[in-house]
Amino acid sequence: MQYDFSEMIDRRHTDSVKWDVQDNELPMWVADMDFRTAPGIISAIKQKADGGIFGYEEVPAAYFEAVQHWYATEHNWTPHTDWMRFVTGVVPALSSAVRRLSHVGDNVLVQAPVYNIFYNSIVNNGRHALSSDLQFHAGAYAIDWDDLATKMAEPLTTMMILCNPHNPVGKVWTSADLQHIAELAATHHVTVFSDEIHGDITDAGHGYTPFAAVSDLAANLSVTAVSPSKTFNVAALHAATLIIPNENLRNQVDRGINTDELAEPNAFAIPGSIAAYTTGSQWVHELNATITANKQTLTTFVQQQLPELHVIAGHATYLVWIDCRDVTHDTQALCSAIRQTTGLFISAGAVYGGDGHDFVRINVACPPARLQDGLNRLAAGIHQFEQA
Ligand SMILES: Cc1ncc(COP(=O)(O)O)c(C=O)c1O
Missing domain, CATH: 3.90.1150.10 (Aspartate Aminotransferase, domain 1)
Structure with a gap:
């Protein structure tokens, strides 16, 4: 191993949310x-800090090229850079997309048990969280396809939030699963928001498949969210990318992230992300x-x-x-x-x-x-x- 993952770093009293606990905890x-x-991320951030000027910034082409390079080399998918938008986090972008792509009172589909903050993004915006619960059988989870189809078919269901791979059950969805979801979504005019923040963290030989990579059908009806935040432990960098192949959807989401003011990077988000994606x-x-x-x-x-x-x-x-x-x-x-x-x-x-x-x-x-x-x-x- 070139890197040391055994160092016991003391994170108490560092304003860490995780480590805001008692001394014995x-x-x-x-x-x-x-x-x-x-280390590449740390050097890039130090270099930026050394420059000492932190005025307003725009997102350079090199950022989108770095995201593209990462998905091409790590996940065998080459999204066009013009499909991408920088955002300050997956959750703020998700909430914004819920507001732009669904209406108050609509159903937004999830697959419980699932990342709890999805419910906040739905319910806090006046939508109804409708779950097609994952079926637990013989120690493993699977999609109940009949139930999912029924819930997609409900007239008020306009959006689905997919957790790909799935937090908390740790499941890597297969291409067949993803294609099946895309087909149901297409039949029932449902937009899929695929949260792929955990996509880089998989066991060797079990790489994940980006939803939009499975077919043109999936690409056309989806918004994909990716970020270096889980992968590189840089959540406070507040950097994420939306990938939206469909121009009409992209324009709608673009309006949302701009009116919600989440499309502008802080001083370290861009150099940190580029370093992550090009050296990590x-x-x-x-x-x-x-x-x-x-x-x-x-x-x-x-x-x-x-x-x-x-x-x-x-x-x-x-x-x-x-x-x-x-x-x-x-x-x-x-x-x-x-x-x-x-x-x-x-x-x-x-x-x-x-x-x-x-x-x-x-x-x-x-x-x-x-x-x-x-x-x-x-x-x-x-x-x-x-x-x-
Ligand atoms: C599935 C999922 N999405 C999003 C997030 C948070 O994303 P962000 O910090 O970019 O808002 C998490 C954090 O645990 C997560 O598990």
């Missing part, structure tokens, strides 16, 4: 990694190897020490979804008890909707030694909960 909740970002490939591959190993460590630990829990095998994201139904159907109470007794702070699944109340989500993007600390606390917390 260990946070393994929000999707934020405990690794220092790729090896770093990400080593990161993915580290995450895969951590997921394996967690799975083995749970099998041996906590056989009453069941890890859902997923090939994407650094978030692990764990079935706790043999311990409780109220994992909010479980997580509160674990935090109280051991200081381990993990996410209770109910906020993701669907059957989430039976699950917890654990973030394993940390050095192996910190993961081990977390696993020991998890075992102690579960055992104490069971005995209480």
Whole structure:
């Protein structure tokens, strides 16, 4: 390995949302990694800081070319640069797209359990979140196609938010899944917003497929959101890109992101993103190897020490979804008890909707030694909960 993913960096008292915890607590909740970002990004940001002038900026062609280069080389998809728009984050862009591409009172489809903030983007804008819940069977999740078709066909359903790959269940959708979604969306005139923020973080040999890459049909009815923020742990850089092949959709979304004022970069967003996309490939591959190993460590630990829990095998994201139904159907109470007794702070699944109340989500993007600390606390917390 060229890069070090074992360094135990102290993030307390750094204004980190994740690490705003008591001294004895260990946070393994929000999707934020405990690794220092790729060196190329740090140098680019330092170089920008050294220039000392931070006036208004426009997004240069080199930014869009860097995004294009990344998708071509990492994901075998070459989106045109003129399909792209810079935005200050995936969630602000999603909320803006919901406002532009659907109407108050419409249904916006999701697949619960899913990233909880999707519900905010829908409900806070006066739309109705309609879920076609993922079916959980024999330890794995799948789409209930009949249910999805029925919900797409509802006259008020105008938009779907796809999480590709899926947070929190860690699923990489196949090209066939994506094409099937595109066909249903086309039949029922539904626009798909494909949130691909987790697309770079997959196990070797399990790369994700961008929704718009599966067919012209999918490309034509979709808005894709990508960002270096999860991949390189640069969420506070506030940089993301919308990719919208369909000109009419692009124009509508473009109006939205401009009236909502999310189309202008801060001083570090552009150099940081260009460096990520042009110099970060090896770093990400080593990161993915580290995450895969951590997921394996967690799975083995749970099998041996906590056989009453069941890890859902997923090939994407650094978030692990764990079935706790043999311990409780109220994992909010479980997580509160674990935090109280051991200081381990993990996410209770109910906020993701669907059957989430039976699950917890654990973030394993940390050095192996910190993961081990977390696993020991998890075992102690579960055992104490069971005995209480
Ligand atoms: C699926 C998904 N989308 C979006 C975000 C956040 O995106 P941003 O910080 O660019 O708004 C997250 C963060 O965890 C996420 O998991």
